[in-house]
Amino acid sequence: KWEQIDLAVEGMTCAACANRIEKVLNKQQGIQKATVNLATESASVHYQPSIMDTGDMINRIQKLGYDAKVKE
Ligand code: 9UX
Numbered sequence: 001k002w003e004q005i006d007l008a009v010e011g012m013t014c015a016a017c018a019n020r021i022e023k024v025l026n027k028q029q030g031i032q033k034a035t036v037n038l039a040t041e042s043a044s045v046h047y048q049p050s051i052m053d054t055g056d057m058i059n060r061i062q063k064l065g066y067d068a069k070v071k072e
Pocket of ligand 1: 012013014015016017034
């Protein structure tokens with residue numbers, strides 16, 4: 001079972017920031033596809049909740065020096 005989640009990402013200041021996050025997310029088990037948008041400060045993630053949860057995603061993003069939260 002796959003789900004789609006949108007995260008609000010804080011702290012990205014150039015296009016390479018978005019690419020860094022995208023690359024790391026796309027390497028994770030349980031993430032099929034992640035796209036990060038600098039202009040809208042968001043990440044859209046297609047993932048498998050049984051393997052990857054939103055807390056893991058947020059931790060990965062924070063390790064890179066940015067912040068993220070689930071969009072309401
Ligand atoms: Mo751009 Mo982002 O030089 O961490 S990559 S500011």
